[in-house]
Amino acid sequence: MKKPFAITLDPGSSLANHTGSWRTVRPVYVDRLPPCNDACPSGENIQGWLFHAESGDYEKAWRLMTEANPLPACMGRVCYHPCETACNRAQLDECVGVNAIERFIGDEALKYGWKFAPVAKATGMRVLVVGAGPSGLSAAYQLARAGHTVTIREAGPLAGGMMRFGIPKYRLPREVLDAEIARIVGLGVTLELNSKVDDVLAAKRDGHFDAVFLAVGAHIAKRAYLPAGSAGKMLDAVAVLRSMEGADQPLLGRRVVVYGGGNTALDVARTAKRLGAEESVIVYRRTREKMPAHESELEEALQEGVLVKWLSTIREAGESSITVEKMTLDDKGIAQPTGEFETLQADSVVLALGQDVDLALLDGVPGLEIDGGVVKVDANMMTGHAGIFAGGDMVPGERTVTVGIGHGKLAARNIDAWLRGETWTHPPRHELASFDKLNTWYYSDAPKAQRPVLDIVRRQSTFDEVVGGFDPATAQFEARRCLSCGNCFECDNCYGVCPDNAVIKLGAGNRYAFNYDYCKGCGLCVSECPCGAIRTQPEEI
Amino acid sequence: MSYQPIRFYQTGTFTVGNRLLTEEQRSVQSGRERTNSLNSGHRACQGCGEALGARYAIDAAMAATNRQLVAANATGCLEVFSTPYPETSWQIPWIHSLFGNAAAVGTGIAAALQVQGKRDVRVVAQGGDGGTTDIGFGCLSGMFERNDDVLYICYDNEAYMNTGVQRSSATPPTARTNTTMPVGESTGARFGQGKNLPLIAMAHEIPYVATATVAELRDLEAKVRRAMEFRGARYIHVLVPCPLGWGHGSAETIKMARLAHETGLFPVFEAEHGEVKHVSKIRRQLPVEDYLKPQTRFAHLFKPPGHADLVARIQALADRNVKRFGLVDHAEEAT
Numbered sequence: 001m002k003k004p005f006a007i008t009l010d011p012g013s014s015l016a017n018h019t020g021s022w023r024t025v026r027p028v029y030v031d032r033l034p035p036c037n038d039a040c041p042s043g044e045n046i047q048g049w050l051f052h053a054e055s056g057d058y059e060k061a062w063r064l065m066t067e068a069n070p071l072p073a074c075m076g077r078v079c080y081h082p083c084e085t086a087c088n089r090a091q092l093d094e095c096v097g098v099n100a101i102e103r104f105i106g107d108e109a110l111k112y113g114w115k116f117a118p119v120a121k122a123t124g125m126r127v128l129v130v131g132a133g134p135s136g137l138s139a140a141y142q143l144a145r146a147g148h149t150v151t152i153r154e155a156g157p158l159a160g161g162m163m164r165f166g167i168p169k170y171r172l173p174r175e176v177l178d179a180e181i182a183r184i185v186g187l188g189v190t191l192e193l194n195s196k197v198d199d200v201l202a203a204k205r206d207g208h209f210d211a212v213f214l215a216v217g218a219h220i221a222k223r224a225y226l227p228a229g230s231a232g233k234m235l236d237a238v239a240v241l242r243s244m245e246g247a248d249q250p251l252l253g254r255r256v257v258v259y260g261g262g263n264t265a266l267d268v269a270r271t272a273k274r275l276g277a278e279e280s281v282i283v284y285r286r287t288r289e290k291m292p293a294h295e296s297e298l299e300e301a302l303q304e305g306v307l308v309k310w311l312s313t314i315r316e317a318g319e320s321s322i323t324v325e326k327m328t329l330d331d332k333g334i335a336q337p338t339g340e341f342e343t344l345q346a347d348s349v350v351l352a353l354g355q356d357v358d359l360a361l362l363d364g365v366p367g368l369e370i371d372g373g374v375v376k377v378d379a380n381m382m383t384g385h386a387g388i389f390a391g392g393d394m395v396p397g398e399r400t401v402t403v404g405i406g407h408g409k410l411a412a413r414n415i416d417a418w419l420r421g422e423t424w425t426h427p428p429r430h431e432l433a434s435f436d437k438l439n440t441w442y443y444s445d446a447p448k449a450q451r452p453v454l455d456i457v458r459r460q461s462t463f464d465e466v467v468g469g470f471d472p473a474t475a476q477f478e479a480r481r482c483l484s485c486g487n488c489f490e491c492d493n494c495y496g497v498c499p500d501n502a503v504i505k506l507g508a509g510n511r512y513a514f515n516y517d518y519c520k521g522c523g524l525c526v527s528e529c530p531c532g533a534i535r536t537q538p539e540e541i
Numbered sequence: 542m543s544y545q546p547i548r549f550y551q552t553g554t555f556t557v558g559n560r561l562l563t564e565e566q567r568s569v570q571s572g573r574e575r576t577n578s579l580n581s582g583h584r585a586c587q588g589c590g591e592a593l594g595a596r597y598a599i600d601a602a603m604a605a606t607n608r609q610l611v612a613a614n615a616t617g618c619l620e621v622f623s624t625p626y627p628e629t630s631w632q633i634p635w636i637h638s639l640f641g642n643a644a645a646v647g648t649g650i651a652a653a654l655q656v657q658g659k660r661d662v663r664v665v666a667q668g669g670d671g672g673t674t675d676i677g678f679g680c681l682s683g684m685f686e687r688n689d690d691v692l693y694i695c696y697d698n699e700a701y702m703n704t705g706v707q708r709s710s711a712t713p714p715t716a717r718t719n720t721t722m723p724v725g726e727s728t729g730a731r732f733g734q735g736k737n738l739p740l741i742a743m744a745h746e747i748p749y750v751a752t753a754t755v756a757e758l759r760d761l762e763a764k765v766r767r768a769m770e771f772r773g774a775r776y777i778h779v780l781v782p783c784p785l786g787w788g789h790g791s792a793e794t795i796k797m798a799r800l801a802h803e804t805g806l807f808p809v810f811e812a813e814h815g816e817v818k819h820v821s822k823i824r825r826q827l828p829v830e831d832y833l834k835p836q837t838r839f840a841h842l843f844k845p846p847g848h849a850d851l852v853a854r855i856q857a858l859a860d861r862n863v864k865r866f867g868l869v870d871h872a873e874e875a876t
Contacts, residue, residue, distance in 0.1 A: 007627075011627045012628045012629075013582070014580060014584075054561060055560065442552045442555040444553040481551070489560070490558070491559060491560075492556065492557040495557060495571065496557025496758060497795060498593075499592040499596070505573050522784075523792030527792040527795070527796065528795050530552060530556060
């Protein structure tokens with residue numbers, strides 16, 4: 001009883017009062033799956049590398065990006081960016097220009113000569129990759145990094161596959177492609193050019209390979225029966241584009257008709273324009289809405305003066321003209337002939353009706369199944385023959401560079417596991433960070449940055465690259481438009497808005513932790529988290 | 542604006558922190574070294590706007606005064622939940638005397654410091670809307686007219702919440718409180734009653750008057766910092782939503798404050814020597830229904846058949862604020 005007058009208790013801090021016991025729900029930090037990552041056929045952690053790009057650490061961004069994709073400078077040019085289609089920001093103003101930022105970072109890597117991290121310890125396992133297209137290069141890269149000895153056999157004279165022999169230079173300059181391929185080869189991958197594999201089992205046996213990844217692509221042009229009166233000039237799109245890589249440019253004449261509605265048709269029509277054709281006309285049997293080609297490519301082609309005859313098929317090809325029949329779409333959206341005909345002047349007709357896979361090398365492989373002209377693979381990218389995997393255009397799926405790179409990565413993971421006698425399983429996917437999970441109030445208003453485009457005269461007469469890259473300031477601005485959906489970007493909102501100081505800031509790069517001794521479970525941090533990286537869960541009481 | 546907002550850095554200055562900003566550009570609340578003047582373990586309700594607003598304001602005042610600060614506190618929620626005998630959540634020199642005399646106590650502390658020649662120690666007096674606009678109004682007006690060197694901060698949650706939600710002179714029209722129950726002919730608090738203390742403070746022509754909300758941290762911090770640049774009487778009126786008394790979810794406290802500003806019902810501005818200097822523009826203007834509907838204190842306005850006429854009168858109050866303070870930039874709106 002030695003207390004002052006009228007004092008009965010010692011003074012104390014409210015820290016003794018653990019208000020966390022009031023809680024009925026608790027906040028927990030989560031990493032949700034951003035829609036861009038979810039949509040990327042190559043499985044890039046786009047939100048992840050944008051996080052580094054936002055602070056200007058492009059090398060770190062590049063290292064994370066190349067975990068999935070060893071060809072960012074190429075992909076930043078030719079990918080049809082499903083990530084941007086899925087981007088949550090599109091619901092706010094416009095999607096983030098992921099593709100342009102990827103290109104910027106890919107170009108930075110080439111400019112500064114960033115190298116891949118040294119490969120893991122050699123495993124002594126040997127893997128044969130057949131085909132040096134995007135899928136084969138991607139698989140070779142991943143397998144080499146896992147420590148396997150990789151040999152790529154390529155039938156053609158140069159590596160790159162459709163990136164070289166299908167995509168024109170004005171979309172993908174060859175020095176960019178060459179530099180990115182050289183970086184993969186630099187990992188110690190053996191690249192054998194002009195080395196066609198005719199019999200995959202013999203190649204595997206003779207080369208003492210432990211596994212094979214097939215990625216020969218689809219290079220055989222599909223034909224259509226066209227009555228050709230007096231043998232007019234008829235070419236196929238793949239051959240035209242391939243010959244652009246040789247010494248002799250194809251002679252197409254002044255009036256060129258391209259038959260088909262895919263990206264290849266547009267590539268040929270745009271190439272023809274650049275080769276001096278006065279008229280470059282695409283004949284396509286359905287409407288613009290139904291065209292399989294990507295809208296951006298069509299738009300660029302139209303700007304360059306390529307014409308499109310919608311709802312038309314070629315009935316007959318003569319020496320200097322073709323007969324076109326008008327079509328109409330029936331109730332089911334299928335093109336039906338109308339019986340109305342029209343004549344078009346044409347010095348040459350280029351067929352761009354799709355491509356088939358050359359499957360000759362697979363003759364007599366036990367267990368291997370072919371379905372609809374492509375090779376059947378299981379979820380682990382393995383064909384019916386153990387140890388032989390396949391990907392890219394020769395297996396079912398969308399035929400794009402991005403899908404090819406994704407297949408290569410996925411196959412490499414499975415090959416790596418298979419070589420160790422294991423089976424690779426996809427880690428559980430996080431919950432999708434959909435738009436409703438965000439509190440978009442907090443994001444700055446910022447319109448999408450546009451890439452510079454080459455002037456129209458040069459686009460019609462040269463093969464200079466059409467779409468330019470970002471300057472550093474624009475790249476950073478655009479990266480900072482990322483909403484970081486579902487993943488903490490350390491905005492301090494949770495740390496700030498907690499009325500109970502129950503959020504502990506762990507310092508730059510280390511995010512935050514909840515102090516459950518004092519968290520009352522009000523949920524303010526959850527509703528004020530801009531990016532949806534906090535979830536509530538019921539407390540067990 | 543009371544501060545230079547930073548645009549285009551992903552979230553600019555909308556969020557509490559931003560890793561892309563330089564150290565000098567960062568808010569007090571984003572720092573690990575903030576004082577947490579009102580510490581954990583206090584007994585405020587879940588999602589209390591006042592607890593949040595008080596920490597925002599006092600941490601900012603601590604940062605602005607190099608931690609040379611004394612606070613006097615009126616009776617009210619803030620006092621009750623922070624200092625049940627013999628505990629305290631305050632990590633600053635803090636004193637509570639009576640409900641109505643916080644301003645006078647602040648004046649006394651300032652006078653004592655002056656006698657002692659301690660010019661670097663600054664004084665804050667603070668209270669809720671009841672202790673400020675009703676019970677402490679005489680003392681506060683005296684502090685203003687004498688231009689005593691005190692910053693008075695009112696945390697306005699628009700009723701006496703601590704004693705069970707009774708109407709104060711800051712309660713908005715139509716709001717249900719336990720003394721303005723919408724029963725029979727009554728439709729909640731009446732139109733034409735209440736007082737606007739920021740404007741009354743301005744009428745005293747004191748050096749600095751500002752309003753703020755817990756939804757705009759950077760604005761609130763800038764105003765506390767600016768207030769500390771003046772000597773004499775200063776007044777900051779902070780809107781602090783109350784989940785208990787307003788009847789909204791505990792996670793919606795900041796959202797309600799944001800909506801109060803975005804609808805125009807709570808104009809955010811600052812004034813020096815009786816003149817408005819800056820107005821916080823509405824970013825995305827919304828109808829008052831968006832603010833009223835989530836709060837059960839206004840539920841009777843929307844219960845069928847509803848009181849569209851009363852909602853229209855509330856909208857008219859918001860429209861008047863928009864016009865009077867120029868809350869919407871019409872040139873910008875047109876683009």
